[in-house]
Amino acid sequence: MNLSVNPNDKTPIYRQLYEQIASEVLSGALAPYTPLPPIRTVSKELGVSMITVRGAWEMLERDGYLLTRAGSGCFVAPINDAHRRDRVDERLSAAVDALVSDAKSLGVDRDTLLSMIEERF
Amino acid sequence: MNLSVNPNDKTPIYRQLYEQIASEVLSGALAPYTPLPPIRTVSKELGVSMITVRGAWEMLERDGYLLTRAGSGCFVAPINDAHRRDRVDERLSAAVDALVSDAKSLGVDRDTLLSMIEERF
DNA sequence: ATAATTGTGTATGCACAGTAAGCACAATTT
DNA sequence: AAATTGTGCTTACTGTGCATACACAATTAT
Numbered sequence: 001m002n003l004s005v006n007p008n009d010k011t012p013i014y015r016q017l018y019e020q021i022a023s024e025v026l027s028g029a030l031a032p033y034t035p036l037p038p039i040r041t042v043s044k045e046l047g048v049s050m051i052t053v054r055g056a057w058e059m060l061e062r063d064g065y066l067l068t069r070a071g072s073g074c075f076v077a078p079i080n081d082a083h084r085r086d087r088v089d090e091r092l093s094a095a096v097d098a099l100v101s102d103a104k105s106l107g108v109d110r111d112t113l114l115s116m117i118e119e120r121f
Numbered sequence: 122m123n124l125s126v127n128p129n130d131k132t133p134i135y136r137q138l139y140e141q142i143a144s145e146v147l148s149g150a151l152a153p154y155t156p157l158p159p160i161r162t163v164s165k166e167l168g169v170s171m172i173t174v175r176g177a178w179e180m181l182e183r184d185g186y187l188l189t190r191a192g193s194g195c196f197v198a199p200i201n202d203a204h205r206r207d208r209v210d211e212r213l214s215a216a217v218d219a220l221v222s223d224a225k226s227l228g229v230d231r232d233t234l235l236s237m238i239e240e241r242f
Numbered sequence: 243a244t245a246a247t248t249g250t251g252t253a254t255g256c257a258c259a260g261t262a263a264g265c266a267c268a269a270t271t272t
Numbered sequence: 273a274a275a276t277t278g279t280g281c282t283t284a285c286t287g288t289g290c291a292t293a294c295a296c297a298a299t300t301a302t
Binding site: 023026027028088091092093095096097098099100102103104105106107108110113114116117118120121 | 144219239242
């Protein structure tokens, strides 16, 4: 549960938080029903407004990554493995499609792209 | 030189234009010294403000893709092949790195990622 | 030379997103 | 009851993106 904010990154803070939590849930690093620290605490520790944290949490709940109960706290939502794999595939598919169309419009062929991936993995 | 704007895409218009021109220059689709249509024309045809087109053009000039002369017009900047390949590599490297780190944080292994690329190329 | 074309500079305005501080309220736990 | 936690709301500031419009400078065409 090591949350962090990168001020140099121009992607909005609430999105950075979203990505970190979502990734940890999808990779299994955060097990279902794991309690998250109170948003006031997160807000204080990261030096970020409560509204920003809430924004991230709301989106995470909307997308099925979190459960939240007033007075009690926020917890990792239970997700079955099939569903989890679907989500992972969704997220990666979008990124892959973007990269492929990027490569194509730059005139880079398939094998060159593949070897770039192999190198950097 | 088929410029287009996608209103559904949330990426800013000036960036959409930038990407299209830059890609065509880097892929060689736009040869050096090719004249671009006047910004007033582009503005009218795409139904966007001159400021937006200017913004894209300025950035393209700053990054060495365009030459612009008041009274004369804008032209594709001359780039030698080595330099062009470097630029292509830069752009693709960034995208590849992002994808790879994305895959890693989602717990997706190298071979799975590679086969996704192969499928979609 | 004069006129037309093209890029430049600048002012004004509007809308939205992101962030922040603060306060009152509701639900739950201790 | 008191403490903790999430919720809802107001207010405000900043930056980005976009648009309109006008005047000016440089080049090209007549």
